[in-house]
Structure formats: structure tokens, C-alpha cells
Amino acid sequence: MEALHTASTYLFSVQGLLLVILGTVLGITMGAIPGLTGAMLIALTLPLTFNMDPVNAFILLISMYVGAISGGLITATLLRMPGTPASIMTTMDGYPMARSGKPGRALGLGITASFVGGCISWLFLISLSGPIARYSTKLGPFDFFALVLLAFVLIASVGGKSMSRAFFSASLGVLASLPGIDKATGSLRLTFGFEELNGGLKLLPVLIGMFAISQIISDLSRIDEKVTIIPVKRTRDMFFKLKDWKDQAINLMRSSVIGTWVGILPGIGANIGSVSAYSAAKSMAKPEEQAKFGKGSEVAIVASESANNATIGGALIPLISLGIPGSVIDAILLGGLLIHGLQPGPLLFQQNPEMVYTIMGAMFVSNVFMFFFMIIAVRYLARLASIPRSLLMPVILVFCIIGSFALSTRMFDVWTMLFFGLLGFGFEKMKIPLAPFVIGFILAPIAEENLQMGLMASNGSFLPLIQRPVSLIFMIASVALLTIPLYKRFRYGHSQSN
Amino acid sequence: MIRMTPVQRSYLKHACIVGLILLSIFQYSKLGSGLGSEYPRKPIRVVVPFQSGGGSDTFVRIAQKAINDYELMPQPLVVVNKPGGGTSIGSSYVKDARPDGYTVLCLHEALMVAKSTGQSPNGPDDFEAVAATGEFGVVILVSEDSPYQSLGALMEAAKAKPETLKFGVNLNTPSHFCAIMLENTLPGARFRFVATGGGAHRLAGVMGGHLDVIILSVGEYLRFQQNGLKAIAYLGEERIDSIPDIPTGKELGFPVFGGNLHYWWFPKGTDQTIVDYFAGVLGKVMETDYVLQKTKDLEILPRIIVGDEMNTRIRQRTETFDLIKPTSRVELPDFTLWTLLSVGLFSLFVFGKRWLNPKAEIQKTDGPRLRYDLAFGTLLMTIVYVLLMGLRIMPFVWATILFVVASGLxxxxxxxxxxxxxxxxxxxxxxxLHFVFTQLFTIDLP
Structure with a gap:
């Protein structure tokens, strides 16, 4: 209770509310500008929060998370360019509806759905994370190892089109996490004599490189593309009417719950949540509604937008209760918690309960603020897409460099960032997904540490992996997720491959 | 709202931006001023080789605040966190810094341990030790319902069934060494060491029944006491006030000393007068009311050891650590090998298909021509920009102006x-940005 009080005094102070506003607005802005993503914004902001109080830092970061996932719908609807990957499905129906003369209506549906999705998943967040955290102190190292394995398999089998590419990306990510000190033996490995590599590759330069630099390279190469924005005239169209609530209630509930659960699954986030809810909505719709999908269906916009915002609350659950990130942005937040000296996981509830309540509170307040801000400002936000790239890109490059440098104040990290930028760009060109790389990079040390811990405790035996009930369940799930798609492909020929 | 013509609005915008620029330049120009002749003439950088928020970092920041608040030195301390590499990143940085008294390392016995395990090339001989401050003790903990309710019972069990009791430590750090020293007090006693990482993980291990015994600092123990933990021994020379009922290892017949101090190290070759001056400042720091209160809260003893007593202590501890050769007692899979194998396997899937079926790759995209010349030209400029700063040819401010103008044009x-x-x-x-980072965030820029 005392912690709840502390958290609310922080959150509802002038400074706290200003941070929520700043974070949400910046998040929406970055989300709305195609090519700038929430992951990039949060990775670049993290170094700025080193000297902030951790509670304030997380009010800011969580607000950015909420804003960034929401902002994408603006450009998805008005420009046919998803501002963030989370809004890809919104583009399919939002843009046709906007073209047909109802841009306000399309935006309104998306904004309200985002808000409702956020609220529903928030309810799951506050009710589930406590019990999961309490239960998880009983989980041993083998259970955590099995859970991480499941995350790898999930992101590869559900995340993208090609499983082999996703696994390739993930195993490179694991490889990138290896240099440095081997925790079990204390000896150095894969440092090739570079003393700078003794500490391993740092999360932040790798992330900034992978997400920001590679994106900048591909944005710059597309600098000549012109954008045309559909103007929005009336704000009045944006509000839900009673009939809308009645029509969309079930869809909202279903999509938000799907989004939340996809969020909870480790490793995969908003874009997959949105795709899953979209296809669920399509398969459950009446035939006449089904025909409208892809041509401006209201149901589709609501499904996609409520689900992508619902993944936020879902993905925060494993982050704060188990210390396992539910999505790429959560992986960055995990790094942020560690930088601030906080250990996410079962004990966060005991050690820093104020932090847990802050994260929960900030998500809610920012969600409410997002709703009003988007309704009021959406017309102006669309113009952000026309900021000249020639001014924007050098500025972002400078931020990338400072952000990588500030972590340990050494140039080595800046070179690391540039290297991974080129690597990320190469990945994109070869259609290798980036997300598995990052998840592999972040989860590998967790997997390795837990496996070593388990093996040391079991005196080298792997048997507990299938003897302990929890890890057995995770192992069976992993094997099933791996083999079912392979079986299907074998059974139905190669028509679906790649 | 006042209606403005577009021209007026544009003037206003430019005026605002110019104002901001002037303000930043003003702040920048202030930095060079204020030089005197006596040491210290500029802020002293304290390198902490751990992330901010940890025990060492907290301790240094307390000292920093005390120096500011009580005006113990004409210049402030600036804390620089350089985590990673088993403390070697931070210690190498200080070792290679100019020995002018403006860069100092604050690191506890991990310096000696990292050297003796080969994790770090730097040991006490590479530095001028200034002082050892703030002693923090450690306790041996079991869970409340553990069958081993005393250190004696635990050690006997470790002897009767060697390598079965699971002892959670951070491998090759002072906690691990402490546990090995404990083994050495009773011939034949051996634990099964489990690498657990930081204190919170260890705690979860004992609570979940995955570990039998752990070591935590006194501060950590008092914070987590209510979690069903029982302290069976305090590893110090004598009992301390905050946990008067916990016997010391020495009393129980297991004389292990696990106390640790924050040592301050200047680069080798630093002038002795500077070392003495700084040691004097630290002495005053440890006497301030603020530090006394804060160390009490954190369960740290506000001691300070300097001169010969400190040097003897460093030598003794180094000798003790050098005698201990920790090795992993369990055969573990080779992660590097497995990862390389899987990279190789999946690259076969990804590239093999492409090689067998090269036609599938040719895809034309519509739309304007992709300007890779612009993209990679800018990237090249970025590399030059980083080189300019990395090789110290240009400071951040000038290099940034050059880069933004050049790439913008x-x-x-x-x-x-x-x-x-x-x-x-x-x-x-x-x-x-120079203002924001150096003044607001106190992060140094190149």
C-alpha cells in the first residue's frame, strides 16, 4: 500500500504528468512518422534517462511505448504507410475508408479501439502479474530455460513467413551475445584479443544499430518518394456513437483479449497481435461484412487497432513478473530496468513495488491521455510525415551516436552501432527478419545463465528439463510449435513455403 | 489565439531558434572558465565499473554529495559508470588515464579477484591506492526451514556429503572466493557451487528451494529478512550492531573474513601529494553527518584505512586470493560451438535455397529510383564524423556542426x-546537446 502511495505521488505530481504528456506525445509523433518506430525512440531515449530517478524514467518510457503503438494508425489511415509495423493491418482497411471520404470516421474507429484495447489489457496486467510473480518464485532454472526456448520457437514459427530465416536471424543474435565473460567459467570467449569486447556487445548500440541505422539507410535511399496526405476536416465524426459501441462490443472484447494473449507470449508483439485479431475478426464476421475486408471494413480497423494496443499490457506481464520480455520494445525496457539497477522478475514486486505500480499506472494514464490527444491533434499529426528527411535524418544520426556513446562513454560502442546498422540493412535486403535477432541477443544470456545454473545444481544432468512439470509443458509446446508447421508443409506440398 | 501571417510566424520561429542557440553557446563558453592554480583545478572523474544503482555506485554518489554539501573540496566529483567485462572496462580506463589526479577508480576487492582469476589484466600493482573506505560485511544464509540451522551443522553436512549442498554464488567474484575460503576451514568439506548472478537471483533460489545456502551482504539480508531467511553466520572480525544476535564465523570456529571495502585508486605514477590530498578529503567525507547517517542506513561501517595499514591489507588479501583457484566442477555444454553449428545449419537453409534457385530473387520494384548513393554517402559522412571524434581530432561541438551542415547540404x-x-x-x-548532456545528465562527450 505504501508503494502504491509512492507510485501515485510520483505519477500524479506535476513532473510525473508532464513526463506522461511528453512521452505520449513523442511516442505518437514518432509512431506517426513512417520509418521512425517506437523501438527506435525508446532505445534512443534510454541513455537520456540514466541520470533520472528510475520511477520517472519509466513513466516516460512506458508513455512512449503507449504513444508509439497508437501513433502508427494515423499515417496508416491517411497515407497508406503504416507509421509502425504494428499498424500494417490498419492500412488495409483504414486507407480505403479514408479514400472514400470518411477519413475522420476511420481515424475515430482506430483511436477509440486503441483506447479500449489498452484498457482491457491493462486490466489483465494489474490482475495477472501479481499472481504470476508470486507463483514464479517456485520456478527453477530449468523452467526458465524451457520458457526461453519456447520464446525462440514462438518467434520463429508464428512471427514471420519463413521459419528458417527467423531461426537464422535468432542464432546470429545468440552468437552476438556470446563475446565477453563466460559466466560459468569466468574465462573470456570470442573476444579476439579486443579488450573492449571483454564486457560483450552492449544491448543499446546493437539495438540502435539494428533498428535505427538500418531504417535510416533505407529511408535515405527512398528520399525522393513524395507523400500525399488525405486531409481531415471534421473532428465530430470521430466519436463512437451508441450504435457503434453495440456493434463493435464483441469484436472489441475478442480482439483485445487476443492481443493481450499474444502480448503475454514471450518474444512476439504488436504486429502479430494485430494480424491474429484481424484474421479472427474476418473468420467470425458475417459474409456481407467479410466481403468488405480490405476495402474499408469498420470491423477490421477496430480489430487491428484494439489488438495492437492490447499487446502492450499483455507484453508487460512477463516482463515485470518473470523478467522475460514479451516483445522487442519490452526487451529494451528490460535493458532499461537493468541499467537502473532493478532486477525485473519475481522479486521486483518485493524489492521495488513502487516500480511495478508506476509501470501499471503510467500505462493507464498515458492510455487515457493518448485518447484525448489523438482525437484533438490527429489532423495536425498527419503533417509530420512531410517533415523534410534531409533535416530529420542527420539529427537522428547524431542522436544515435550520442545514445550509443553515452552508455559507457567510449567510441567502441559507436562503431558497434554502425556495424550492426549495416548488418540490419543487409538483413532487410535479404528479407531476414530483425526481431528474432534482437530476441535471440537478449534472451540467450538468460537461457545460458539458467541452463548453467540448472546443470550445476543437477550435477550435469539434463533430465530435470522433462521431469519438472512446468518445464515439461514448455518443452512439449515448443516441440509442437516446431513440428506442426513442418508437418503441414510436408503434407500439403511446398505451395506455402517462404 | 493571435492570428499571424505565415511570414510573421516564420520570423517568430526563427527568433525562438536563434534564442535557444545563443543560450546554448553561452552555456558552452562558461565551461572553460574558473581555473585556479592549486589541485584540484577541475572536477575529478570517479570511474565506477558497475552500472548505476548498484552498491558501489550508491556509495560513490553518497561521497559525491557529501563533498558538495560540506564543501570539502573546491571542485566536485563527477561519477562515470563504466560497467562490464568483470570490472576490467572501468579499471583499464583509469589505468590508461593521465596520472594527473583527475581520474580515479572506486572499486572494492573485485579488482584483486578479477586479476587473480585472469578476467582482468589489471591488479593493485597497476594503481596508486588512495584509501579503503566503508566496510560492508557478508552473512551466510539458509532458508528458515532448512535442516542446517547453524554454520557447524552446514559444514559437517558439506563434509559428510561432499558436493551435494547447493551454494549460490556469483562465480569468480568475492562471494565465490568467500565460499571457497569457508570450505578450506574444514578439510573435506565441499559445496556444489551454482552460478546464480546477482543477489536477487540468489535470494529467489533459496526461497524456491533450488539452493541450500547463499551469501548476501548485510544490507541485502536486512532488506529481505521477512522472506523466510535465516542468517547463520556473519563473516567479519566481530559482531556488528545491526545484527547483534548473529555469531561471527570466527566465534563458531570457521575463521573466514568476507568483509569488503571500497578502495580508491589513482593511475600509477600519480603524484604523492595528490594522493595524500585526496585521501585527506575522503577522511573528512567519512566523518560527515550525512555519510554517517547514510552508511548506517545501508549497513556499511564508516571506516577508512590509509597508508601502511591499507597496503598491508591489500597485500594480504591478494595473497589469499591468489591461493584459491576456482574451477567449474561440472562439465557444461560448449555454447559457442552449439551456436556456431546452428548458425551454419540455418545459413544453409537460407542461402542454399537461393543458390539452388537463383531466378526467384529477381524482383523489380516500382516507384522512384532508390537513391543508394545518398544513403551510403551520408553513412560515409557519419563514419568520418565518428572518426573525427574518436581520434580526438575535433571535439563534439565542432564535429557535429560540420556533420549536420555537410550531410544536410x-x-x-x-x-x-x-x-x-x-x-x-x-x-x-x-x-x-552538449549543454544537455554535460550539464543536465553529467555525461562526458568526446
Whole structure:
């Protein structure tokens, strides 16, 4: 209770509310500008929060998370360019509806759905994370190892089109996490004599490189593309009417719950949540509604937008209760918690309960603020897409460099960032997904540490992996997720491959 | 709202930006002033080789605040966190710094341990030790319902069934060494060491029944006491006030000393007068009411050891650590090998298919031509920009102005009309960010 009080005094102070506003607005802005993503914004902001109080830092970061996932719908609807990957499905129906003369209506549906999705998943967040955290102190190292394995398999089998590419990306990510000190033996490995590599590759330069630099390279190469924005005239169209609530209630509930659960699954986030809810909505719709999908269906916009915002609350659950990130942005937040000296996981509830309540509170307040801000400002936000790239890109490059440098104040990290930028760009060109790389990079040390811990405790035996009930369940799930798609492909020929 | 014509609005915008730029330049120019002749003439950088928020970091920041608040030195301390590499990143940085008294390392016995395990090339001999401050003790903990309710019972069990009791430690750090020293007090006693990482993980291990015994600092123990933990011994020379009922290892017949101090190290070759001056300042720091109160809260003893007593202590501890050769007692899979194998396997899937079926790759995209010349030109400029700063040819501010202007002009394809806005952005970025980082966030820029 005392912690709840502390958290609310922080959150509802002038400074706290200003941070929520700043974070949400910046998040929406970055989300709305195609090519700038929430992951990039949060990775670049993290170094700025080193000297902030951790509670304030997380009010800011969580607000950015909420804003960034929401902002994408603006450009998805008005420009046919998803501002963030989370809004890809919104583009399919939002843009046709906007073209047909109802841009306000399309935006309104998306904004309200985002808000409702956020609220529903928030309810799951506050009710589930406590019990999961309490239960998880009983989980041993083998259970955590099995859970991480499941995350790898999930992101590869559900995340993208090609499983082999996703696994390739993930195993490179694991490889990138290896240099440095081997925790079990204390000896150095894969440092090739570079003393700078003794500490391993740092999360932040790798992330900034992978997400920001590679994106900048591909944005710059597309600098000549012109954008045309559909103007929005009336704000009045944006509000839900009673009939809308009645029509969309079930869809909202279903999509938000799907989004939340996809969020909870480790490793995969908003874009997959949105795709899953979209296809669920399509398969459950009446035939006449089904025909409208892809041509401006209201149901589709609501499904996609409520689900992508619902993944936020879902993905925060494993982050704060188990210390396992539910999505790429959560992986960055995990790094942020560690930088601030906080250990996410079962004990966060005991050690820093104020932090847990802050994260929960900030998500809610920012969600409410997002709703009003988007309704009021959406017309102006669309113009952000026309900021000249020639001014924007050098500025972002400078931020990338400072952000990588500030972590340990050494140039080595800046070179690391540039290297991974080129690597990320190469990945994109070869259609290798980036997300598995990052998840592999972040989860590998967790997997390795837990496996070593388990093996040391079991005196080298792997048997507990299938003897302990929890890890057995995770192992069976992993094997099933791996083999079912392979079986299907074998059974139905190669028509679906790649 | 006042209605403005677009021209007026544009003037107002420019005026605001110019104002901000002037303010930042003003702040920048202030930095060079205020020089005297006596040491210290500028802020002293304290390198902490751990992340901010940890025990060492907290301790240094307390000292920093005390120096400021009680005006113990004409210049402030600036804390620089350089985590990673088993403390070697931070210690190498200080070792290679100029021995002018403006860079100092604050690191506890991990310096000796990291050297003796080969994790770090730097040991006490590479530095001038200034002082050892703030002693923090450790306790041996079991869970409340553990069958081993005393250190004696635990050690006997470790002897009767060697390598079965699971002892959670952070491998090759002082906690691990402490546990090995404990083994050495009773011939034949051996634990099964489990690498657990930080204190919170260890705690979860004992609570979940995955570990039998752990070591935590006294501060950590008092924070987590209510979690069903029982302290069976305090590893110090005598009992301390905050846990008067916990016997010391020495009393129980297991004389292990696990106390640790925060040592302050200057680079080798630093002038002795500077070392003495700084040691004097630290002595005053440890006597301030603020530090006394804070150390009490954190369960740290506000001791300070200097001169011969400190040097003897460093030598003794180094000898003790050098005698201990920890090795992993369990055969573990080779992660590097397995990872390389899987990279190889999946690259076969990804590239093999492409090689077998090269036609599938040719896909034309519509739309305007992709300008890779611009993209990679800018990237090249970025590399030059980083080189300029990395090789210390140019400081951050000038290099940034040059970079933003050059790349801006390049990207607009030398459009003269955009020059003013590019210059504004460049000045704002360079001076503005310099101000924000060095003043607000106290992070040094190149």
C-alpha cells in the first residue's frame, strides 16, 4: 500500500504528468512518422534517462511505448504507410475508408479501439502479474530455460513467413551475445584479443544499430518518394456513437483479449497481435461484412487497432513478473530496468513495488491521455510525415551516436552501432527478419545463465528439463510449435513455403 | 489565439531558434572558465565499473554529495559508470588515464579477484591506492526451514556429503572466493557451487528451494529478512550492531573474513601529494553527518584505512586470493560451438535455397529510383564524423556542426534555400546537446 502511495505521488505530481504528456506525445509523433518506430525512440531515449530517478524514467518510457503503438494508425489511415509495423493491418482497411471520404470516421474507429484495447489489457496486467510473480518464485532454472526456448520457437514459427530465416536471424543474435565473460567459467570467449569486447556487445548500440541505422539507410535511399496526405476536416465524426459501441462490443472484447494473449507470449508483439485479431475478426464476421475486408471494413480497423494496443499490457506481464520480455520494445525496457539497477522478475514486486505500480499506472494514464490527444491533434499529426528527411535524418544520426556513446562513454560502442546498422540493412535486403535477432541477443544470456545454473545444481544432468512439470509443458509446446508447421508443409506440398 | 501571417510566424520561429542557440553557446563558453592554480583545478572523474544503482555506485554518489554539501573540496566529483567485462572496462580506463589526479577508480576487492582469476589484466600493482573506505560485511544464509540451522551443522553436512549442498554464488567474484575460503576451514568439506548472478537471483533460489545456502551482504539480508531467511553466520572480525544476535564465523570456529571495502585508486605514477590530498578529503567525507547517517542506513561501517595499514591489507588479501583457484566442477555444454553449428545449419537453409534457385530473387520494384548513393554517402559522412571524434581530432561541438551542415547540404543536393534552416539545426544540435548532456545528465562527450 505504501508503494502504491509512492507510485501515485510520483505519477500524479506535476513532473510525473508532464513526463506522461511528453512521452505520449513523442511516442505518437514518432509512431506517426513512417520509418521512425517506437523501438527506435525508446532505445534512443534510454541513455537520456540514466541520470533520472528510475520511477520517472519509466513513466516516460512506458508513455512512449503507449504513444508509439497508437501513433502508427494515423499515417496508416491517411497515407497508406503504416507509421509502425504494428499498424500494417490498419492500412488495409483504414486507407480505403479514408479514400472514400470518411477519413475522420476511420481515424475515430482506430483511436477509440486503441483506447479500449489498452484498457482491457491493462486490466489483465494489474490482475495477472501479481499472481504470476508470486507463483514464479517456485520456478527453477530449468523452467526458465524451457520458457526461453519456447520464446525462440514462438518467434520463429508464428512471427514471420519463413521459419528458417527467423531461426537464422535468432542464432546470429545468440552468437552476438556470446563475446565477453563466460559466466560459468569466468574465462573470456570470442573476444579476439579486443579488450573492449571483454564486457560483450552492449544491448543499446546493437539495438540502435539494428533498428535505427538500418531504417535510416533505407529511408535515405527512398528520399525522393513524395507523400500525399488525405486531409481531415471534421473532428465530430470521430466519436463512437451508441450504435457503434453495440456493434463493435464483441469484436472489441475478442480482439483485445487476443492481443493481450499474444502480448503475454514471450518474444512476439504488436504486429502479430494485430494480424491474429484481424484474421479472427474476418473468420467470425458475417459474409456481407467479410466481403468488405480490405476495402474499408469498420470491423477490421477496430480489430487491428484494439489488438495492437492490447499487446502492450499483455507484453508487460512477463516482463515485470518473470523478467522475460514479451516483445522487442519490452526487451529494451528490460535493458532499461537493468541499467537502473532493478532486477525485473519475481522479486521486483518485493524489492521495488513502487516500480511495478508506476509501470501499471503510467500505462493507464498515458492510455487515457493518448485518447484525448489523438482525437484533438490527429489532423495536425498527419503533417509530420512531410517533415523534410534531409533535416530529420542527420539529427537522428547524431542522436544515435550520442545514445550509443553515452552508455559507457567510449567510441567502441559507436562503431558497434554502425556495424550492426549495416548488418540490419543487409538483413532487410535479404528479407531476414530483425526481431528474432534482437530476441535471440537478449534472451540467450538468460537461457545460458539458467541452463548453467540448472546443470550445476543437477550435477550435469539434463533430465530435470522433462521431469519438472512446468518445464515439461514448455518443452512439449515448443516441440509442437516446431513440428506442426513442418508437418503441414510436408503434407500439403511446398505451395506455402517462404 | 493571435492570428499571424505565415511570414510573421516564420520570423517568430526563427527568433525562438536563434534564442535557444545563443543560450546554448553561452552555456558552452562558461565551461572553460574558473581555473585556479592549486589541485584540484577541475572536477575529478570517479570511474565506477558497475552500472548505476548498484552498491558501489550508491556509495560513490553518497561521497559525491557529501563533498558538495560540506564543501570539502573546491571542485566536485563527477561519477562515470563504466560497467562490464568483470570490472576490467572501468579499471583499464583509469589505468590508461593521465596520472594527473583527475581520474580515479572506486572499486572494492573485485579488482584483486578479477586479476587473480585472469578476467582482468589489471591488479593493485597497476594503481596508486588512495584509501579503503566503508566496510560492508557478508552473512551466510539458509532458508528458515532448512535442516542446517547453524554454520557447524552446514559444514559437517558439506563434509559428510561432499558436493551435494547447493551454494549460490556469483562465480569468480568475492562471494565465490568467500565460499571457497569457508570450505578450506574444514578439510573435506565441499559445496556444489551454482552460478546464480546477482543477489536477487540468489535470494529467489533459496526461497524456491533450488539452493541450500547463499551469501548476501548485510544490507541485502536486512532488506529481505521477512522472506523466510535465516542468517547463520556473519563473516567479519566481530559482531556488528545491526545484527547483534548473529555469531561471527570466527566465534563458531570457521575463521573466514568476507568483509569488503571500497578502495580508491589513482593511475600509477600519480603524484604523492595528490594522493595524500585526496585521501585527506575522503577522511573528512567519512566523518560527515550525512555519510554517517547514510552508511548506517545501508549497513556499511564508516571506516577508512590509509597508508601502511591499507597496503598491508591489500597485500594480504591478494595473497589469499591468489591461493584459491576456482574451477567449474561440472562439465557444461560448449555454447559457442552449439551456436556456431546452428548458425551454419540455418545459413544453409537460407542461402542454399537461393543458390539452388537463383531466378526467384529477381524482383523489380516500382516507384522512384532508390537513391543508394545518398544513403551510403551520408553513412560515409557519419563514419568520418565518428572518426573525427574518436581520434580526438575535433571535439563534439565542432564535429557535429560540420556533420549536420555537410550531410544536410548533401541530402538537399546543395539547395541554397535550405541552408539557413540546416545551419540552425546544426547549431542547436551541437551546442544544445552538449549543454544537455554535460550539464543536465553529467555525461562526458568526446
Amino acid at each position: 548533401f541530402l538537399t543536393r546543395f539547395d541554397k534555400r535550405k541552408f539557413v534552416s540546416i545551419l540552425e539545426v546544426a547549431l542547436l544540435m551541437s551546442f544544445g
